[in-house]
Amino acid sequence: MSTTEVTGEVTTPAEPVAPVRSTRPRVRRLLSTAGPLAALLGLCVVFAALAPGFATANNAMAIVEQAAIPVVLAMGATLVVLVGGVDLSIEGVMAASGLTFVLLAANSVNGNDLGLLAVLLALGVGLLFGVVNGVLHVVVRVPSFLVTLGTWFVGLGVATVLFGTATPQLADPSLAAWAGGHWLGLPVVVVFALAAVAVTVLLCKGTRLGMHTYAIGGDEATSRLAGVPVGRTKIILFAVAGLLSGLGGVLATIRLGVGDVSVGSGSLFLTLSAVVVGGTLLSGGRGGPLHSLVGVLLLVVLGNGLLLSGASPYIQQGAQGLIIVVAVIATGWPARSRLRVVK
C-alpha cells in the first residue's frame, strides 16, 4: 500500500508533503521494529518475576524447541505476507507432506523405506502445493486467501486419503534418532529453524528477489511499471512458502513418530499471528523474517509463561488474541486514515 498520510482523501494516495516527512515513517519504523522486541523482553521479565520455573536454562530450551517448527512455517508465511498475500494452506500442506513422508519412509503400513529420499519427496509435495497456490493466484487471478483456503482443504483431503485406515507409525530408527539428536549442541529442529531464518533473511535483504518482494508489497502497480516481474516473483514466494510448510510437516511428523492428518492443527493461527505480532504489515512491504522470529518467540513465551504461572488455558488464548489485536492496531496506526475502506 501507499504511505497515505492522514488526509481524509480516499481517491488519491497523496504523498506526504514536506512538513510531515520525517517523523511519521520514523515512528512507524520504531513501532514495528523495536515494539515487538521490547514486548518480548518485557514479557520475559514479567514471567521471570511471576513464575519461578520460567527463567531456567531448561525452560529456555523448551521454549526454543517449541518455537522451532512455527518459526520454519512463519518464514514462508512472512514472504507471502510481504507481497500483500496470505497463505492459509499451511496446515493442509503440512498434513499432505507429513503423510507422504511417513508412508515413503520405513513405516508400519507398507514396505517402503526410502530414507532421506522420503524427506525430499515430501518437501516436493509441499513445493508443489506452493506452486499451485502461486499459479492459481497469479495466473487465474484468484485472491490468495481464497486459493489457499481451497488448497488447505485439498491438502487435508489428500492426507486423509493417504492415511487410509491404520495409523502409519514411523519405523525408521535412524531418521528418528537423527531428528532427535543435537547439532552444535542444539536440537536438530532448532538448527533447521535457524537455517530457515538465515536463508529467508538472506533472500529478503541480499537478493534481487527480496528487493522485488518488498517493492511489490510497497506498491504492486508501481513495481510493475518499473519492470519488476510481479507474477513470477509471487509464484516463487508461494512456492518457497509451500516448501517450508512441507518441511514443517515433515519435522512435526518425525517428532510425533506417526502420520497424522491433524499434524499441523493450530499452526496456521500461531504462524499468521506471529507474523502480524512481529510487525509485518498484512498489506505488505514492511517487516520481515526477523520480525516474525520475534513474533513467534513472543507468542510461545506468552503461552509458556502463562502456563508456568498457573493461568488457565482459556486465559492463554484470550491473551494471545488480545496481543494480536493490539499489534495490528500498533503497526497500522500511522497509516490509518479516515474514510479509507479496509477489507
Added chain:
Amino acid sequence: MTSLLELRNVTKKFGPNTVLDDVSLSIAPNEVVGLIGENGAGKSTLLKILAGVHRQDGGRMVLGGREVSFGSPADAADHGIGVVHQEQSLLPNLTVGQNLILGHEGDTARAGFLRRRKIRARAQEMLSVVESTVDPGALTETLGFAQRQMVEVARAVGGRQVEHPPLLILDEPTSVLEPEDVEVLHRRVTALKERGSVIFVSHRLDEVLRFSDRVYVLRDGKVVGERIASAATESELYQLMIGKGAAEEIYSSERKQAVPRTGTPTLSVRNLTCGGKAKDVSLDVHAGEIVSVVGVVDSGREEVARAVFGAVPVDSGTVEIDGQRSAPGSPADAVRSGVAYVPAERRVEGMIAGATVAQNIATVHPVKAGGGRISSGARVEETARGWIEKLGIRPADPDADIARLSGGNQQKAVVAKWILGDGLKVLVLDHPTRGLDIGAKEDLYAVFRDLSDRGVAILVLADTLDEAIGLGHRVIVMRDGEITGAFDSPPGNPPSKLQLLEKMM
C-alpha cells in the same frame, strides 16, 4: 538540426471521441519544450502515448531517427523516454538506490544476489546527473517531496543506456513544490539540457515560459499554436488555450432563474480550514442556486466539497445547513441534515458495482425506497422504475447490473439515490460529468436544473470552465486553498474564461 523526437499526424480515439486529432510536433536535441492545454485538451493522452501507456491509432512517432511504437511503459523506458509523473512513483519502503535500479538491475545483481557497492555506485552516478546529494542508502520515505522528485528525475534520465540522448517528460512537476524547490528544479532542468531534451507540462504558464525554449498549445486534441517562449506572453498563451469559439449551449442556462440572495442561505460555509489544503474559506449557497467552484488540482476545492459532506475532518470553521450547524466529520450526519454528495470517482465511491440499479438507488434512503422499515424487493424495484423513467436511465431495467450501464446512465442512478429523499437541501457535485459524452452531460444538466427549481442548493466542482460558467449562477475561484475570486454568471452576461483563469493561476 534533426529532431530527437518527432510526432507526425498522431491520432487517438477512445470510442467515438477523438482525443488527439492529427497532432504533429517535434523536439530538438537539448531543447525544453512546454506543453499546455486545458483539461481534456489531450495533453495527458499525448503523454501517455509517449510513455507507452497508450498506443496511437494513427500517425507516426520517430525517436532518434528511428520509427518507434511502444507496447508498454517499460518499452518506452528502454527507448530512453523517462517520465516523472505528477503522483510520485517511488516505493517508500525501498532505499533510494534500490528505487533507482529497480526493474533494470543489470550488473548490480549477480546470480540473483544484490551487490550493495555496485548499487551505491550506480545510484551515486545517476544522482550526480541531477546534482542530488541524497544518500543512496537512505530509505525513500525519509526524503522530502522535492528530494524524491529529484530522485525520480535521476531515474527517468539515467535509467537506460540508449544511443540517442534521453527524453525526459515532466508532468506538472511544480504543482506541489515550494517556491525555492521550483528554483532548484529550474536549475536542474536547465543543466539537463546539456544531456537530453525535456517535455515540460504545467498549468502554470509563467513557469512554462520560464522553463521552456518552445511551447506547444493543445486544444480539443489539436495543436493550435507553437510559440518561442522568449517571444510569447502569458495572455497570448491563455487565448490560444481557450480558443475563441463559443461552446455549445448544453447547460440549459436559459433556465437559470434569478435567485434572491436574502434570508438564511441553505448552505453556509464560514472560515473553513480543512484537509491541509483549504484555508479560511467562506461561501454561501442559497436555495435554488447553483454555485460552481473552479481551481486547478490542489486548489483545495475538493477538500471544501468533501468537508461540506463531512468526509474530511474540519480543522476550524463551520458548515451550516439552513442555519443549523452540522456536526463536522460525519457523512452520516450530513445525510441526515439533507446534504448529498456525488463523488468524482463514480466507479469507486459513487456506486456499488455488481449490485443492480434498483439496489444502488435504494442505498441512501432504503426506508423510503423500500416502502417501510422492512424493505420489499418489489417496492424497491417499483421506486427504481419510477426514477429510471424520470431520469431516462437506459436500459430501463431495475435489475440490470449498474456496472454494465454507460457512464452517463450510471451517474443518473447515482444522482437518483440522493434525490429520492424529500429532505434533500444541499447537493454537492464533484466533477459530475467527468468522462461523459455530450448527450449524457446535457441530460444531467437538465436534472440539476430541475433540482434547482425544487429549491435545492447545489455546489458543483465543474470539470471545465465552460461547465462552471454555463451551469452556475455564481462561479467561485480558488487558488492554493483560498478563494481568489467570485463572479456572477447570469445567462446573458457570463464572466469570461480568461477572467477565471487569471484568478486560478
